[in-house]
Amino acid sequence: MKVDALIFDLDGTLADTEEGHRLAFNLAFERYRLGWTWSADEYRGLLKTTGGKERLGAYITQLPVSEVERSRLLAQVPGIHAEKTKFYSSVVNDGAIPLRHGVARLIEEARAAGCRLALASATTAVNVDALLISNLGKRGPDLFSVVACGDQVAHKKPAPDIYQLALRRLDLPSSRAVAFEDSANGLSAAVAAGFWTVVTPTYWTEDSDFSAAGLVLPGLGDPAHPLEGEPGRALRSAPWLTFNELLERAGETKPSLANQALH
Template sequence: MATLQALLFDVDGTLADTERDGHRLAFNMAFAEAGLDWVWDEALYGQLLAVTGGKERIRYYLDAFNTHFPRPDDFDAFVKGLHEAKTRFYTQLMAEGKIPLRPGVQKLIHEARAAGLRMAIVTTTTPANVTALLDSTLGPGSESWFEVIAAGDIVPAKKPAPDIYAWALREMKLSPQEAIAFEDSGNGVRSSVGAGVKTIVTVNGYTKDDDFSGAALVLDQIGEAGNPYTVIAGGGGRGYLDLGAVEAVFAG
């Protein structure tokens, strides 16, 4: 039987609740700066999360929700510019410390690091967004704790395709049976499980009704002493995920 070698972390919604009060606000700030009257409220943004990737989300919004918007001639450049502005505003929000890590995340990362476990980031968000979140929560230089940062457009097919996980595993020279993934959404689980990686899910307000078929354990959060998780599907345990509990899920 394989031994657990690495923890693979999604970012948005998994490490921190960045979607509602981070990315959504940054998109709206970018739209306002561009002179657009678009406003993505919480309900609409929940629907837009069906699509992964910021540029892809803008396109989906125009295809499905704002079909009368006159598209500029260089539409690709228009979308790219909006997304670059959104990333700038997002990193600004992160630098101001607006978004904390979810309960138990920091403790688990520190525990894994102390135990010598390898770690990687596997996400559809941009590398700049990853750096901004890690710097503002774990401290400057913490990005180096993660052996691989698989982010953004590093593979053409984003989650729910398994490509980003397959890429990260190749870079780390690991088999899928030597790692465990942490995700928060149905698209994320389809990606990680599709790559053959056992997966723990911590849901959030946007993803709680997703289909998590194939996940080994579904919780409302990683949890910590005094702030236990609630089990949605899978085993029980002590109420929070320390490294021992993660290894038990991996071996189960």
Template sequence: MPALIFDCDGVLADTERDGHLPAFNETFAEFGLSVRWSDEEYARKVKVGGGKERMRTLLTPEFVAARGLPSDPAALDEQVARWHRRKTEIYTGIIRGGSVPPRPGVRRIAAAAHEAGWTLAVASTSAEASVRSVLELAMGPELAAHFSVFAGDVVQRKKPAPDIYDFAVRRLGLNPADVVVIEDSRNGMLAALGAGLACAVTTSAYTGEEDFTGASLVVDSLGDPPPEETVTHVLSDPLGVRPGPRVVLADLAVLPSADGAPDSTTSDPPVDGPHPRPH
């Protein structure tokens, strides 16, 4: 059975700049840490997989001593966990407030995949509560109920390690040759490729200049038809998929095949309309 696995942040919604960054900064302020990440600084932090892991980048010996933080590693880990729990609460409040819109095309493609009988999942290194809030925002409650969610500390090593995708494939009983991953970052792409999965990339606010060598398709957006029309711009297309003004399920269905040959058992529902096939 074919499967479509989405990353969360940057794929379902462009949450890093307008969700995670303000949530981190509000958390730092609440705990009196005298830290405020700028947009430029956070563009570097997003390359660190996992929220707690990003917070730990603060913990130089000088920072720990200046803030009176515990020197015992276990106590310091618990302090970071408290910061992160509060950050997750702030972040989910931002998402539920509706100020961060879903990215174009994600609900359309997920609905087409569900209609075609594909397995749907999200695999993310963000906290599970955060992921579920974005999933419901992006997909709506009815479609979100058909997703399996693999998130947070379900694996020890975060992206770019392949562990989260290996775990999802095992738990869902999938054949890696039938899986397509949609990612937005190089770390996410490397995780998918490391698990032996085909990966399409839709670049996001902080990832447009990253190196996506190895991805099967790279676009700036999955695109949507009118009235919300967003047109897909192809950035890399090594398999010659040649998507039209928007990426459709049939485009993704060919990606696990090295030569781009379409799978005759998979087609788009009529909602996505006719689409040229690769030659």
């Protein structure tokens, strides 16, 4: 299998951002005097809905309030989310959300091999740029040939729209790229678009079903942060996922006929 591009999800995959998002939501709720506070356990459940505005809408829909009040709250969703984004960007700009171990290493290995990089994320372009610049410097956004964001498609994950958009912009079939995800919704989107997918769960997603993934690891790993039990448990060549092993493993599994039919 020839791999010409790696396509990464952002939240949870490039960086474990969800605690930053949760805190930013709670600060926005305070600013709007809503009296809501999302605990870590509650937010873990809310993450089943992809997209911040969609998550807010789903939360409001199940609140025990009158229909008039529900309509008023739903009308405030864009403003609440915009306020939340300001708080989140401030946290990221302060350098409080690092990339997960091994992400920067694999990016550099892929680029050295001439492989293009892309992002397929439900988050906003502002959040993408903030995280990349904070961790990779001003060159961060330029490392990615394509950045596909959730507000650019009709349907968010688990629908495959965001990955299909990334493929169109890369001008590649899914058989020439590998997707990286951390959640069940993300995996469903990637598989529906025909990708062989690597999943690296976090606390927020670790209890999900990832049986459709090509490879599931606790992280990508690097020499300073080797993966426990590797090589031997899931990897073959090193205690971190190398670009060469990624090519080898992706080449061993062909997309299913059902997935090929999507393209």
